[in-house]
Amino acid sequence: MSDTTILSGCDSAPASEKASARPILRERGQREVFCGLTGIVWLHRKMQDAFFLVVGSRTCAHLLQSAAGVMIFAEPRFATAIMEERDLAGMVDAQDELDRVVDRLLARRPDIRTLFLVGSCPSEVIKLDLSKAAERLGKQYMPRVRILNYSGSGIETTFTQGEDACLAALVPEMPRAKSDAAKQLLIVGSLPDIVEDQFLRLFDQMGIDNVRVLPPRDSRDLPAVGPNTRYLLAQPFLSDTAMALEDRGAVRLDAMFPFGAEGTTDWLAAAAREFLVDDALFEKVTAPGRERARKAMSHLRGQLEGKRISFLPDSQLEVPLARFLTTELGMIPVEVGTPYLHRAHCARDLARIPQSARISEGQHVDRQLDRVREDRPDLTVCGLGLANPLEAEGLSTKWAIELVFSPIHGFDQAGDLAELFARPLRRRDRLEV
Numbered sequence: 247m248s249d250t251t252i253l254s255g256c257d258s259a260p261a262s263e264k265a266s267a268r269p270i271l272r273e274r275g276q277r278e279v280f281c282g283l284t285g286i287v288w289l290h291r292k293m294q295d296a297f298f299l300v301v302g303s304r305t306c307a308h309l310l311q312s313a314a315g316v317m318i319f320a321e322p323r324f325a326t327a328i329m330e331e332r333d334l335a336g337m338v339d340a341q342d343e344l345d346r347v348v349d350r351l352l353a354r355r356p357d358i359r360t361l362f363l364v365g366s367c368p369s370e371v372i373k374l375d376l377s378k379a380a381e382r383l384g385k386q387y388m389p390r391v392r393i394l395n396y397s398g399s400g401i402e403t404t405f406t407q408g409e410d411a412c413l414a415a416l417v418p419e420m421p422r423a424k425s426d427a428a429k430q431l432l433i434v435g436s437l438p439d440i441v442e443d444q445f446l447r448l449f450d451q452m453g454i455d456n457v458r459v460l461p462p463r464d465s466r467d468l469p470a471v472g473p474n475t476r477y478l479l480a481q482p483f484l485s486d487t488a489m490a491l492e493d494r495g496a497v498r499l500d501a502m503f504p505f506g507a508e509g510t511t512d513w514l515a516a517a518a519r520e521f522l523v524d525d526a527l528f529e530k531v532t533a534p535g536r537e538r539a540r541k542a543m544s545h546l547r548g549q550l551e552g553k554r555i556s557f558l559p560d561s562q563l564e565v566p567l568a569r570f571l572t573t574e575l576g577m578i579p580v581e582v583g584t585p586y587l588h589r590a591h592c593a594r595d596l597a598r599i600p601q602s603a604r605i606s607e608g609q610h611v612d613r614q615l616d617r618v619r620e621d622r623p624d625l626t627v628c629g630l631g632l633a634n635p636l637e638a639e640g641l642s643t644k645w646a647i648e649l650v651f652s653p654i655h656g657f658d659q660a661g662d663l664a665e666l667f668a669r670p671l672r673r674r675d676r677l678e679v
């Protein structure tokens with residue numbers, strides 16, 4: 247069977263967006279992407295009373311240690327219950343071992359209010375049922391500690407999907423909002439606190455005061471959800487979470503993702519329309535931030551305009567970022583590869599990417615590298631493992647992981663986001679002189 251298929255995109259996009267339907271190159275082959283455990287690096291910072299216990303191998307522990315480096319100096323909020331050969335060979339009851347590890351951890355750490363048991367490749371290979379473990383341990387520790395599980399395994403998830411799996415595990419725990427409850431806005435997706443606060447201030451200034459976020463900073467303070475919940479996705483990689491929220495009656499507000507002046511305005515406007523914010527008030531609240539964003543980007547536009555860029559599939563941020571670079575900075579997208587493309591969630595961004603750009607979903611790393619070599623873009627956004635070989639061939643690269651670990655959403659981060667793409671081009675120009 248062929249592992250490359252051409253599909254037509256935007257199936258579930260609104261009619262206005264269907265005009266932009268274009269062929270999508272779908273590839274299924276070898277992947278070069280981090281696994282979903284990586285999400286723990288930013289999720290543990292967000293939910294400060296939660297603990298992530300990876301049930302995995304020494305490889306999983308090393309991945310987390312190196313990805314989260316600095317945590318070694320802090321009171322950790324994640325750890326790996328390392329499965330030894332005896333566990334993998336089925337010589338001990340792994341469930342009993344896990345109970346012992348959890349008992350020890352919770353006895354030592356009374357500050358933990360939510361414990362996530364995170365599955366990995368090894369726990370999946372031996373079919374260790376973590377949902378059963380979470381249920382059993384939950385009965386023992388509720389209400390002091392809520393125990394949940396999700397998979398971060400590289401077999402099931404890539405990089406940012408770990409956050410999706412984690413948030414989807416929280417949704418069933420959210421209280422049920424009454425059908426006559428006041429309309430509530432829910433921001434979905436983990437954002438740095440400083441960015442989250444900026445958005446909350448803007449909604450407050452628009453008079454939208456019933457705003458909650460998922461994940462919350464206090465993991466036990468979960469917002470209620472129901473038919474009067476309107477949610478805005480802050481991240482494009484949350485398809486399972488979105489589905490779980492919609493099963494509870496919540497309705498997604500269709501918007502571009504909040505990158506740059508245009509994306510952020512579109513995202514805020516979706517909420518403003520739904521909550522009947524007066525046009526003049528919306529303008530008054532958003533104009534200063536939009537102006538700051540445009541000013542911060544203006545001195546970088548000259549460095550980016552007309553430059554050709556390719557994205558290899560990595561974080562699922564590729565489509566909205568390609569939209570941002572195209573419409574706000576004049577870059578030319580050559581290929582926009584993404585591990586998974588949610589056609590409805592990304593429809594408004596996708597519709598603004600020129601038809602000349604190749605959109606690809608999934609990965610066949612050898613073919614993608616061949617296309618990059620043929621296209622020779624000015625900048626290639628890719629994973630760490632692919633950057634060095636491409637640099638050695640004279641191609642400039644940007645590490646996709648930096649885009650996930652940096653504050654890049656919203657008006658006040660637009661200049662920094664543009665700078666992340668301008669820097670490697672400047673470095674290349676300096677090296678060429």
Ligand code: SF4
Pocket residue numbers: 281282283302303305306307309365366367368398399400401
């Ligand atoms: S979950 Fe799998 S891919 Fe991720 S670090 Fe562990 S073994 Fe590697």
